[in-house]
Amino acid sequence: MQRDAVGAGMVSPRQLMASLVAEGVLTDPDSPRGRLLNAAARLFEQKGFARTTVREIAAEVGILSGSIFHHFASKEDILCSVMQEVTVYARARMASAVAGADSPRERLRACILCELEAIHGLAVPGFSILVAEWRSLSADSQRSVLRLRDEYERIWLETIGGADCPGGDPALTRRLLLGALSHSHSWFKPKGRGLSLVELADRVLLIFAPQ
């Protein structure tokens, strides 16, 4: 029997985003700022932060490069904002996914799938940037993102602690998992005729929580 994707029983990505926008904790993706963030996320993911120019980001949403600075203080501010938005969204999504899972093992599965979907842009573009471009951020910006990320990681640690993972060190397990999952961005093609994302999640689960 095909297991359910994370989405089952959850609010849809669109609904979730809408409610976060309503709460004022996320930028409206249809606003100029929101469209810039999306374009930037896509480009940073595709070509990397350093190789993306503000001109390209601006062109992507049909404005000129100078106009970007009405919305962001600097190029780094764009990156930081992207990361913040991604973090906020991923955290909400993760909370919702875990809440909808019954057993400890299901919860871990939900976390893995949730992060995989984020990494591969199914839910929100830009998650892989968090790992790949971390060093492009100034120390201050890193702190601001880390603060937002805290709870996201807390959920992960609790979930790993609850599941029966070998090694007995949830922090280490989490780090290995983060590396393994985020690297999948460079080789896993969800469109392919091979593994689906859900299948990949199950394989990973089998390794990090056997039985």
Place this chain on the structure above:
Amino acid sequence: MQRDAVGAGMVSPRQLMASLVAEGVLTDPDSPRGRLLNAAARLFEQKGFARTTVREIAAEVGILSGSIFHHFASKEDILCSVMQEVTVYARARMASAVAGADSPRERLRACILCELEAIHGLAVPGFSILVAEWRSLSADSQRSVLRLRDEYERIWLETIGGADCPGGDPALTRRLLLGALSHSHSWFKPKGRGLSLVELADRVLLIFAPQ
């Protein structure tokens, strides 16, 4: 009882490198070109390829930026050369490490430790660049590195296939391992009072090949 590091029974890094240099398959690290490669590897690892200037690389070995182009055709050529050298060296080291291990499980452990040592620059600086800066390479350069890397990966796949890894898909296991290990570059501090590299390797082994 403290298990042995990979190095036990192997030729020393220095000896290995010397013999590879003698074979003409590696650049003499004391030659101008070799010193440039080392400096570049260090800087690329520290700050990333895009954020490193040729001026900095040149300054690191005490020459002027223009002089670099006596040894390399372009900045990208430096990156490509670094990756090639790292690959050649890591391959030789890996072959030697695996050859010195008796059981399948020991061989896997040797692979993991070997790669961890490479990632953390204990053996050769620059291995983590292979993952982190892969996209900074042109398609042609990528191919040239991949050709050299082929056997390295072949050893990995055979070793994983021989060990009793869950999942039954050595290629997938390898990819997850590569992600998990290379990401350790951004959080693991070998100097720290925490885990040692050998201990980290054993933990990873426990997860990817339980029992």
Place this chain on the structure above:
Amino acid sequence: MQRDAVGAGMVSPRQLMASLVAEGVLTDPDSPRGRLLNAAARLFEQKGFARTTVREIAAEVGILSGSIFHHFASKEDILCSVMQEVTVYARARMASAVAGADSPRERLRACILCELEAIHGLAVPGFSILVAEWRSLSADSQRSVLRLRDEYERIWLETIGGADCPGGDPALTRRLLLGALSHSHSWFKPKGRGLSLVELADRVLLIFAPQ
């Protein structure tokens, strides 16, 4: 009796240029781009393309070198644009000059004087660049200029064909004329107390169309 210069009965250079600018086929010489083109033409003529730096061109119009690339894609693009503008203008001027001449011989005289005036910058600066810097242009750029030049040369060939030139090969005559006239750029000084441009044209006419 002093014969008339080409200008007689023609629209003035200023009027002609103004109408071409209005048609959108020439750049407004008062626009930033136009001023850059003029400065570049003057410098290329004076010192040659290779020995002229973009800094100098920029300085000539009071901007910094980097700002040039808002208007042109590359230094070669500047050269190409100069040649295109010069060609368009010279073509219009030539057409107008020939149209105002009554006899075949007068038409040839008009062509010669028109090209001489162009070469010596009396009408438009930069014509001599067309010959002197032709090899500095990429093959693609050469084609784009040649397309614009086609009609200019067609007028020449028809005019030579109509006049009673010895040799009976208008194409050859044109080539010899072009060489002879454009070389005058390096020795003829219109300001001098010697020959005037009009006199020079008449001498050339006497040689290439005797009687």
Place this chain on the structure above:
Amino acid sequence: MQRDAVGAGMVSPRQLMASLVAEGVLTDPDSPRGRLLNAAARLFEQKGFARTTVREIAAEVGILSGSIFHHFASKEDILCSVMQEVTVYARARMASAVAGADSPRERLRACILCELEAIHGLAVPGFSILVAEWRSLSADSQRSVLRLRDEYERIWLETIGGADCPGGDPALTRRLLLGALSHSHSWFKPKGRGLSLVELADRVLLIFAPQ
């Protein structure tokens, strides 16, 4: 009846050069310096002085760029030397050609053909450089070449004065001729199935000295 080329009755190019080398007024083309001069002349003609690097010249004769400066003081010195050699050789050849012609008209024909052969590299490569790269030379170097060229031009002027050229101004006629002939370098292909060099010379003669 096919008219004779200049060469008829003259010493062969090879003999002429040999005797000039013997006199010490020309560099032995088989000496290192001579081979450098030939390579440079060919490259300057092909790509222009500014676009030719000393590396290319050196490579052409199989030495390294640094070694060039054992033979020449600077890149400009190479250009100057090329022009001097070309001038000396052309002068000797011209004298010999004119001496072998009987009538004034024949003498003019010999001059034209002689210069055409020089321009198209049949006798010595590099003559077209004299016109095309004149501005690449410093004032001092220009003077040194002009001194050598004096007699060459004197022969031209006397010959033109002796022939029955229209216009009555040998200096002007010479200048127009020089422009017309040297420009042929950019369009005339001696190999082609069209005009031969001798035929071209006869056409030119017909224009500049009718009847």
Place this chain on the structure above:
DNA sequence: GATGAATGAGGATTCATTCAT
């Protein structure tokens, strides 16, 4: 909010030239 021209510091790269070996 948007424009687009301009900035200006900095980037990689070129290349004639030098000089110890």
Place this chain on the structure above:
DNA sequence: TATGAATGAATCCTCATTCAT
């Protein structure tokens, strides 16, 4: 004489950022 590593100034070009309109 030849080498080849190094120089160092200059080159074209890039790009985040500013600002008057």
